[in-house]
Amino acid sequence: MTAAPDLLARRLLVVTGKGGVGKSTVTAGLALLAADLGKRVLIVEVDGKGDICTKFEHPPVGFDPVEVHPNISVLAMDTEASLREYLRLNLKVPVLGRLGPVARVFDFVATAAPGVKEVLTIGKVAWEVRESIEGRAPWDLVLVDAAATGHVVAQMGAPDAIRDLVSVGPIRSQTEWMIEILSDPAITALNVVTTPEEMPVSETIDLVTRARTELDVPLGAVIVNRVLPELFARAEEAAFGALDTDAARAALGAHLGDDAGLDAVLSGARLAVALRRTRAVHLANLRAAVDLPMLYLPYLFTRTHGMRETRVVADSLGAEFGL
Amino acid sequence: MSGERASLGGLVAAKEIIVLCGSGGVGKTSIAAATALGAASRTGGKVLVLTIDPAKRLASALGLAEIGNVETRVPDSAFTEVGLTPRGELWAAMLDTKQSWDALVMRHAPDEATARRIIDNALYDNITGRFVQSHDYIAMERLFEVHASGAYDLIVIDTPPTRNALDFLEAPHRMAEFFGGRLLRWLTAPYRFGGGRGARLVNLASRPFYQVADRILGSQFLQDIAEFFLNFQSMYDGFVARARAVERLLHDKRTTFVVVTTLEASPLHEARVFCEELVTRDFPFGAIVLNKTLPASFTSAEGARAATVLTDDAEELAAGLAATGEPALGDAGLDARMLRTIAGSYRNFAVVASREAELRTELGRAPDVVVDVPNLDVDVHDLAGLARIAEALFGDGA
Numbered sequence: 217m218t219a220a221p222d223l224l225a226r227r228l229l230v231v232t233g234k235g236g237v238g239k240s241t242v243t244a245g246l247a248l249l250a251a252d253l254g255k256r257v258l259i260v261e262v263d264g265k266g267d268i269c270t271k272f273e274h275p276p277v278g279f280d281p282v283e284v285h286p287n288i289s290v291l292a293m294d295t296e297a298s299l300r301e302y303l304r305l306n307l308k309v310p311v312l313g314r315l316g317p318v319a320r321v322f323d324f325v326a327t328a329a330p331g332v333k334e335v336l337t338i339g340k341v342a343w344e345v346r347e348s349i350e351g352r353a354p355w356d357l358v359l360v361d362a363a364a365t366g367h368v369v370a371q372m373g374a375p376d377a378i379r380d381l382v383s384v385g386p387i388r389s390q391t392e393w394m395i396e397i398l399s400d401p402a403i404t405a406l407n408v409v410t411t412p413e414e415m416p417v418s419e420t421i422d423l424v425t426r427a428r429t430e431l432d433v434p435l436g437a438v439i440v441n442r443v444l445p446e447l448f449a450r451a452e453e454a455a456f457g458a459l460d461t462d463a464a465r466a467a468l469g470a471h472l473g474d475d476a477g478l479d480a481v482l483s484g485a486r487l488a489v490a491l492r493r494t495r496a497v498h499l500a501n502l503r504a505a506v507d508l509p510m511l512y513l514p515y516l517f518t519r520t521h522g523m524r525e526t527r528v529v530a531d532s533l534g535a536e537f538g539l
Numbered sequence: 540m541s542g543e544r545a546s547l548g549g550l551v552a553a554k555e556i557i558v559l560c561g562s563g564g565v566g567k568t569s570i571a572a573a574t575a576l577g578a579a580s581r582t583g584g585k586v587l588v589l590t591i592d593p594a595k596r597l598a599s600a601l602g603l604a605e606i607g608n609v610e611t612r613v614p615d616s617a618f619t620e621v622g623l624t625p626r627g628e629l630w631a632a633m634l635d636t637k638q639s640w641d642a643l644v645m646r647h648a649p650d651e652a653t654a655r656r657i658i659d660n661a662l663y664d665n666i667t668g669r670f671v672q673s674h675d676y677i678a679m680e681r682l683f684e685v686h687a688s689g690a691y692d693l694i695v696i697d698t699p700p701t702r703n704a705l706d707f708l709e710a711p712h713r714m715a716e717f718f719g720g721r722l723l724r725w726l727t728a729p730y731r732f733g734g735g736r737g738a739r740l741v742n743l744a745s746r747p748f749y750q751v752a753d754r755i756l757g758s759q760f761l762q763d764i765a766e767f768f769l770n771f772q773s774m775y776d777g778f779v780a781r782a783r784a785v786e787r788l789l790h791d792k793r794t795t796f797v798v799v800t801t802l803e804a805s806p807l808h809e810a811r812v813f814c815e816e817l818v819t820r821d822f823p824f825g826a827i828v829l830n831k832t833l834p835a836s837f838t839s840a841e842g843a844r845a846a847t848v849l850t851d852d853a854e855e856l857a858a859g860l861a862a863t864g865e866p867a868l869g870d871a872g873l874d875a876r877m878l879r880t881i882a883g884s885y886r887n888f889a890v891v892a893s894r895e896a897e898l899r900t901e902l903g904r905a906p907d908v909v910v911d912v913p914n915l916d917v918d919v920h921d922l923a924g925l926a927r928i929a930e931a932l933f934g935d936g937a
Contacts, residue, residue, distance in 0.1 A: 235563020414918050447884055452877040458867035467859040477845030480836035484888055485881035494918055517887035
């Protein structure tokens with residue numbers, strides 16, 4: 217399958233991936249692409265490392281959304297702030313006056329009661345989506361720079377887990393509308409970023425399987441980051457192979473007058489060909505195991521970072537979406 | 540240490556525990572396996588690699604169909620098949636969080652009935668399975684257990700892929716704090732003197748907490764949690780003593796930490812923070828492994844010059860190649876294109892290599908040993924592949 221243009225029509229795109237594959241870069245690129253299309257975007261950064269803001273060359277933000285680029289706002293998840301907001305909005309509990317003791321016990325409750333931290337995270341996300349659908353928040357798209365593959369199932373499944381554990385009480389009824397939003401394929405998609413390397417591919421395959429069996433959340437696309445270019449067509453590859461012959465080396469060496477430089481370039485090209493080849497095997501495995509739309513992003517050889525990198529990624533994504 | 544190649548050899552000879560850490564995706568597991576393999580084939584003795592990674596690849600690379608929670612010996616035939624001579628024994632185990640927690644509960648619970656009540660509680664799976672820190676703690680706990688058994692001369696442990704590489708250092712301390720904390724007593728206080736109606740007699744100190752918790756969670760759920768922790772608390776003494784012992788072991792001179800990173804901005808930044816923290820907190824810091832680095836030939840002046848000539852004189856060179864009579868080199872147009880392509884590829888990777896070189900200078904407060912492991916052109920899928928990494932780690936490769 218190729219591009220999935222309808223993905224950008226949804227209201228909630230969750231982006232996960234193994235650590236180190238460029239999850240935040242891709243999330244920022246998606247946000248910029250959506251903003252290019254005239255959408256107002258909210259990015260929720262769950263891991264709180266502040267990577268998203270650096271992609272827009274903006275200082276770190278807190279729990280209140282800050283516009284980091286025209287039409288792109290970012291909020292950094294803070295489960296304690298989320299709890300405070302939840303209590304204020306839903307239960308009318310007057311906790312503002314005595315936040316001290318509440319804050320102290322909160323961390324403990326969240327540790328002791330499984331899923332509480334996760335549900336406060338995903339609940340805040342779902343709440344922003346619901347508010348925007350009902351016209352009370354300005355977002356056309358909420359993008360989540362979510363937990364890594366190992367943790368995202370627990371995070372996305374938190375409302376279900378809570379509903380299974382808690383038979384009555386206000387939190388149970390709160391989970392119902394969250395599940396409704398998260399499970400609606402017209403609203404939500406869970407997307408996985410990977411690279412064409414062994415571990416990221418195998419984690420992606422595992423995650424897609426787990427998401428299908430354990431979650432009631434629609435899957436969107438797999439975004440394959442850092443794809444190396446194919447250097448040669450077949451005939452060129454044969455010619456490249458023939459450069460190793462004594463006659464060819466002598467011909468090139470005579471002109472260059474320097475073996476070290478020629479060796480550096482030739483061994484570099486061999487490494488590039490070999491890397492591309494092993495990665496192609498992983499890509500083939502991924503395609504065979506996962507029947508989701510795939511978007512490909514090239515390996516960036518430039519020094520580009522920050523806003524310029526985000527721009528390059530957004531443009532590549534746009535091309536992949538056929539825009 | 541000028542003139543000498545940086546190596547993990549000294550650490551492997553002097554230490555009993557090597558803890559590998561670094562951010563996700565840097566290749567910790569492969570480095571752990573290669574370190575253990577290198578030790579077993581160079582210095583002898585019994586070496587164990589303890590990993591948390593679920594990769595089947597490690598099992599097959601070590602010639603084992605499957606690595607489980609129980610330590611398994613890598614057969615000598617796996618060494619000899621790839622031309623290695625095992626001087627010691629190589630063992631491997633993969634941490635199963637659930638099984639390890641069960642064993643821990645069985646050990647520390649006052650009696651089997653309590654242990655069963657804890658393990659059968661619906662909350663138990665959630666707590667042991669879902670919390671990232673529970674993986675951290677169990678990894679350190681298992682390390683302690685294996686070390687205390689005295690069965691191995693060297694243990695190489697690969698730390699869990701935590702969101703924050705520092706989390707596992709805190710895990711034993713946090714676990715002790717958790718069980719010893721006033722908060723746990725608060726939570727369980729109303730349930731200690733019988734349940735039912737009596738449970739509503741909340742003591743004064745915990746009242747604000749219950750007001751909030753009750754409204755969020757519902758009182759039934761709260762009671763379930765409290766009962767679970769009441770049982771859990773019966774393991775308090777055993778747990779706390781153990782957590783402290785684990786913490787001491789991590790600070791011990793027989794232990795060393797090795798930070799693994801790639802020369803990419805984000806993992807390297809995390810590695811630097813981690814190195815500083817190790818020093819600040821007085822953990823024994825042994826080495827940095829720079830994994831998957833590009834060869835120095837990509838930044839050489841000769842290479843850059845050759846790439847320029849290959850591009851500028853491509854047609855002339857192609858004519859020369861055609862004259863060699865090699866069957867694959869007859870098409871001068873195609874050959875010229877191919878020469879420009881490889882020159883362009885060289886320049887691409889040269890940009891990445893010079894970025895790596897810049898990042899390398901930012902390492903700052905590095906320990907004595909900084910080991911480079913080159914980017915191998917193939918995936919490591921067997922003992923021979925791990926042996927190649929080991930050669931780089933031990934500085935005795937070809």
